Amino acid sequence: MKQQATDEVIDKIISHYDNDGRHALAVMQDMQDQLGYVPAEGLRAMSAYFHRSVGELYALTTFYKALSLKPKGRHVIKVCDGTACHIRGAANLSECLERELGIVAGETSADGTFSWEKVHCVGACALAPVVMVDSDMYGPVKVEEVPRILDKYRDEGGEA
Amino acid sequence: MATTTKAKPEKRAKQEQIIRVCCGIGCVANGAHDVVKAFDEAIEERGLDNFKIEPHIKTTGCNGLCERGVLVTILPEGGTVLSDDAIVYTRVKPKDVNDILDSVQTGEKVKRLIFRQADDFYEGQVFIARRNLGVIDPTKIEDYLANHGYEALRRALSMTPEQVIEEIETSGIRGRGGAGFPAGRKWRAAAENEADQKYMLCNGDEGDPGAFMDRSIMEGDPHSVIEGLAIGAYAIGATRGFLYIRDEYEQARHAVGKAIEDAHKAGYLGKDILGSGFDFDCEIVRGGGAFVCGESSALIASIEGKIGEPRPKYVRSSEKGLWDKPTVLNNAETLATIPYIMQIGGQEYAKIGAPGNTGTKVFAMVGQLENTGLVEVPMGISLRDLIYKIGGGVKGGRPFKAVQTGGPSGGCLPESELDTPVDFDHLNALGTIMGSGGMIVMDDRSCMVDVARYYINFLSEESCGQCTPCREGLRWMLDILTDICDGKGREGDIELLERIAKTVEDASLCSLGKTAPYPVLSTIRFFRDEYEEHIRDHVCRAGVCHNLTEFYIDPDACTGCGLCSRSCPADCISGERKKPHVIDTEKCIVCGSCRTVCHFDAVLTRKPGRKGGAA
Secondary structure, X not given: OOOOOOHHHHHHHHHOOOOOHHHHHHHHHHHHHHHOOOOHHHHHHHHHXXXXXXXXXXXXXXXXXXXXXXXXXXXXXEEEOOHHHHHOOHHHHHHHHHHHHOOOXXXXXXXXXXXXXXXXXXXOHHHOOOEEEOOEEEOOOOHHHHHHHHHXXXXXXXXX | OHHHHOOHHHHHOOOEEEEEEEOOHHHHHOOHHHHHXXXXXXXXXXXXXXOOOEEEEEEEOOOOOHHHOOOEEEXXXXXXXXXXXXXXXXXXXXXHHHHHHXXXXXXXXXXXXXXXXXXXXXXXXOOOOOOOOOOOOOOOHHHHHHOOOOHHHHHHHOOOHHHHHHHHHHHOOEOOOOOOOEHHHHHHHHHHOOOOOOEEEEEEOOOOOOOOHHHHHHHHOHHHXXXXXXXXXXXXXXXXXXXXXXXXXXHHHHHHHHHHHHHXXXXXXXXXXXXXXXXXXXXXXXXXXXXXXXXXXXHHHHHOOOOOOOOOOOOOOOOOOHHHOOEEEEEHHHHHHHHHHHHHOHHHHHOOEEOOEEOEEEEEEEEOEOOOEEEEEEOOOEHHHHHHHHXXXXXXXOOEEEEEEOXXXXXXXEHHHOOOEOOHHHHHHOOOOOOOOEEEEEEOOOOHHHHHHHHHHHHHHHOOOOXXXXXXXXXXXXXXXXXXXXXXXXXXXXXXXHHHHHHHHHHOOOHHHHHOOHHHHHHHHHHHHHHHHHHHHOOOOOOOOHHHOEEEEOOOOOOOOOHHHHHOOOOOEEOOOOOOOEEOOOOOOOOOHHHHXXXXXXXXXXXXXXXXXXX
């Protein structure tokens, strides 16, 4: 479960590292993991701690794909579009997700359950095509299996 | 170290058999943890006294044969899966564990689980970088030590740094990350630059889609990478190191992190290593998910906490790298090979492989292939042997169309080039590269224009945007390729693509930009007719480009089994059982599910817009 981005939580994440500016990326990764995104307050707090400008830190968040400035859904679906997955029909899985969830890659469903994105290779090419939901890996995935995979997380989402 | 193995001799009185369960990511996705649990439960249920030969379950890193997971192996003492009497079981499920336990007692193999292509798959493979994969438990340093672990570091520390560099130079090993620069020369350059601080780095930012050898090594044998890093650090005079590991590789980061901790405790890292007076420490840096950070200067910028933009290379990183200090960056596979070279000696290593291309290389053999997974072969083997012997040929016996090597910076080769020896130089001569060792086999259902578009799309998304030829050139190439795939290609597009490609190749700043047009240039070179068909005839012969494809069912071939209509996500296939089915092309979304599932090759493609009849 993701934590709320309070000042306290943000300070805790930042103070885990010493104030050497090189740790900025690591701090943002931790925010992404624990909060689900890198909040604006997080950037300002980091700016003060690392003595780096907010603009410079903002540039990092937009440069690195692992970071997001907007909160993601409770479950993050990654459709692998690496080469092996691509030639084994990953594009059809993406289309299927668009139909099932009613959102395009990079968006979050209205109820906040799912975000989905296309990623370039999760390094499980022998299982192509691969879909990852959070840290669970599925492969080889057939188009008709996608709804069933989603249902697993929908139920959990309802309870959470 | 002697104390850690003391507990064992008592148990050894009874004969033991180690049953190894692969827990690489592929096997985990196929339920490896359930198999381990089932083994543990079955052993407990039977009670150890009921075994003549005591079974021990050991979890290992990736065996490379991921699609056939879960893999369970029973290896001869000190052997690997390449050994003659190794037993390799594939697709093992929890329900199979009792049969495997029985077989250990009786000595009879479980025939239904045996990997039948084992002879072809393993013959010709030589494990160097993968020597411990599938053998040792990556979480246990004792296991690594029992397999000659850290002996190479001990040997290196007894030599002078100069001697270590000479050994690596003699071995002739070239960097396994892509460019193939001689590792020894890189080390020498950094060693010769005087500085108060130097850095030794590991590139574990395996960004090429279709390659996962570094991942398997870091997960399955992390100590060998750390040992290689420490040896390199000693040779160049570095006291600090960083392992830059890809964001997506969570399991690899855990494995390497644990290994660093254990190596510290055991005295292989830290102050005064093995009493030699040499200090070395290393830490992990988690990548941010940017392909360009696999490029050395971008990777260095990323470790410094900046955005990962490459810089011009007129000053090499061996002179001014991380924080402007002399720095060496080696790929994870290269580093895992270093301890082996230090053990057998550079001269012995140089006998493996081909002249100027010594040693072995790990390839990720994926795509439409019977045996997908990781293989390690001496360089100089032909593409044909790799694909047809080891790889088992094209999946389902379909016709071969192309093999793509070297990731996004590489190119596609057709059937006519299959006798090419696989090494750095021969592949370069054909307009592709060996790169990090991705090898993607494509059958007649892959569209080469779509493949080119796929790579250019990848590269244009991943371009850091710093220099114009790469940023803008790739965008324009993508627009043109997308038009061709959508059926909006125009005469002259191919020539225009070639012109832009040349500019990108000549004028980009970093090597990722310079090689970015290769997928387009190589597909135009070898598959120009497919481009022309898309542009002139508005048809995609592979049935991939949606606007240029219409699926129909051949009534003579269709048996009416109904598999296609059940798999159709658009519900557009109808027909009575045992009678030919029909696709409603108005409703069809051209996903190709029906073609994939059909056992009778009854789903065919034709130019859209024709009703009835054959194409």
